[in-house]
Amino acid sequence: MTHHYTPELATTLKQRRQTLGDRLTTPVLLWSGSAPARNFPANHHPFRASSHFLYFAGVPLQDAVIYLHQGQLTLFMEDATPADALWHGSSPTRSAIADRLGAAAHYPLAELRQVAQGAATIPVQNAATRQQQMQVLGRPLGEANALQGQDLALAEALVALKLVQDDGAIAALQKAANVTVKAHLAGMAQTRHAKTEAEVRAAMEMVIMASQMEPAYQSIVTTHGEVLHSQTYHHSLNPGDLLLVDVGAEHPLGWAADVTRTWPVSGQWSDSQRAIYEVVLAAHDACIARIQPGIEYRDIHLTAAKTITEGLVALGILKGDVATLMERSAHALFFPHGIGHLLGLDVHDMEDLGDLAGYAPGRKRSHDYGMQYLRLNRPLQTGMTVTIEPGFYQVPAILENSKNRDTFADCINWERLADFKDVRGIRIEDDVLVTETGCRVLTSALPTQADEVLQCLKS
């Protein structure tokens, strides 16, 4: 992966380390992790380096550790063995990697204990590496979402840094967004030739792989849009179906895109599908129009909730006064998740830290019906990247729940709702960079208008 080191990347990394050093006097040790075994030790899942490591080291070096102190980086890793050279080819020496990485010094892993005393860390996801972290530091490590002491202070410093994307990050996020747009266009074009969800997924991930990226998360490509995290692809495509497609590419250095479109398999919207699509699109557009530094992301969420409530009242699905319906969270019957989340090196950026990144200090996740899945609750700042992803779903687990049916008996016109039974789920999701004057939609090259989507299906 060392062919990714460029002078620009080196400059970006140096700046990030300096900023961390300015914020935190404690020394820091970050592990990259290792690839977990799949069905046997030599057949492992693809390696994904820890995002906190990647932020400062730039490149996914496997089984490596960086020591950060006062703006300097020290690299700890093993040199490749002769057996490595046989099976994996020749690789640059640790010294050469350290050089390209701008490291002040470099040592084998056995030397880690020399710098472990008092160092802060973030536990990685890989269990084997986490054992190594505990051994080196000589103390137990819990989950990354429940840190204490110097580790919590490090996490808070990381959140402060990583909430605002620098130019290097924005360039990588834009590249992931561009490939994702291409993948969605390929999926749209493939739909009329495809017999199954799997064939559309395959056409889209082909674009991502051919672009030397990987999916940033398990693709959702489903005629059952009401299943929010559907990860099966075996359903056949039938003319009346909507296909909900949530697919994003990940840049080789880790930066994610996260995009959803929903389109009709037949190439034509039914009247009911188009009507709901327009409601979701109105919410999407209203949210994006409001984005600017200083606005509360929670208010963006409420903008979506309001637009959806108004739309469903206008269609006769919801009954009553918009303000009252919203107060009762009636919109959450059809829009049960939050309007989006932070986007960065992780598709839900820094979610390994729990709500530390998503929620401003002092704020806690609400248990309210309409707010429990809001992943981001902060005022927006210039340089933040977030998703905007309103949706409408008919989830049996919600709509057939007897408590919900009692509570909301006076809000829903069930007979009218039956007219929309060919709308299982619709979501429209884009990736947005907050700018000084408003925002820039990184994925704006992918159409959202109902008729433009149909054009893409024909191409």
Added chain:
Amino acid sequence: MTHHYTPELATTLKQRRQTLGDRLTTPVLLWSGSAPARNFPANHHPFRASSHFLYFAGVPLQDAVIYLHQGQLTLFMEDATPADALWHGSSPTRSAIADRLGAAAHYPLAELRQVAQGAATIPVQNAATRQQQMQVLGRPLGEANALQGQDLALAEALVALKLVQDDGAIAALQKAANVTVKAHLAGMAQTRHAKTEAEVRAAMEMVIMASQMEPAYQSIVTTHGEVLHSQTYHHSLNPGDLLLVDVGAEHPLGWAADVTRTWPVSGQWSDSQRAIYEVVLAAHDACIARIQPGIEYRDIHLTAAKTITEGLVALGILKGDVATLMERSAHALFFPHGIGHLLGLDVHDMEDLGDLAGYAPGRKRSHDYGMQYLRLNRPLQTGMTVTIEPGFYQVPAILENSKNRDTFADCINWERLADFKDVRGIRIEDDVLVTETGCRVLTSALPTQADEVLQCLKS
């Protein structure tokens, strides 16, 4: 995944459980495992159930445990929660799954302790599940390749069962082989349109995904065939390059294919490339011609070594008497790995158990230069499935090694070898079922002849 349960599968599974019960009186607990986290807990790698679980349960049920005793299966897993229904859709109840699985009874996981006493198990790869195994059994578990006591007895019984494929297994292996053939043909057809290795890989994995399968292992698609386990795809394709492509599909229920072809990017072999290709192909054909029940797999390996040695002597690359060269393992300078391995639910079947499956009782892995990477050393039996994969490589770590250059100074004509410098690596690999009268090549639909391969590149 429960849509995969068919009456045929139920019959196959019942038979497997009965055979285990006949071999082993000890009760057995097998865990399916869980999906390891990628960069944060909710973003995990795709779930892959433990192969030993799959063999008896058929379908990859996540976080499930089966208890096998006297031919009966008892299923332990949780019913889906309301939150599961929201995010993952409605799923069959444990009772319905148990019914389709032919389980004698079913309980929640908390009841596992009731049957844990004295039960044998195989440690799974996933670290979190392995913790659960130890808690339930109340004893430490080491690695699956160093088992003792009742666990070793279970592993030996599993090896005895799984070495010979039943009709259900053969049908699934053939389906994986068929999709793999399609993927290779797509890769060949894509090559003349492709600028990078990544584009060929993408076209191949697209076929696998569109067929509702997954890659059985990380695809190798490389112009650097001398890197045996190359897993990068960023090199550009240039007219003089050979592309070495080792890609296999995995059936949704876990059965693997493992196929390699090597072809010229330009659509034409150079004379040197064709000459070496013919040597490797001769080895491939000679090995397959010798396969029959009772023959030692080690002798198949030696057949490949001999054919390659003869070929390289004929080309003037190796010097001297074939028998002497083989005795000195001179062939291993260019063919450093074994002729193949077991194939089954794992692409290296049962390799989690170390050499327990690959090596007949009493045999140990040799440290000899030419034999150290031989993964299978048993007499072949009707119903075994193995790969045959001879190769020729110019690995710098081997050929530039000063000890090797001294040891083999009199064996190699370096000047002549320089004529073949456009041959970095060639491998030809097929999947073979041992039959009563010889063998059936599961992947025979994919051409191996040098000219036939060129035809596929044009199609």
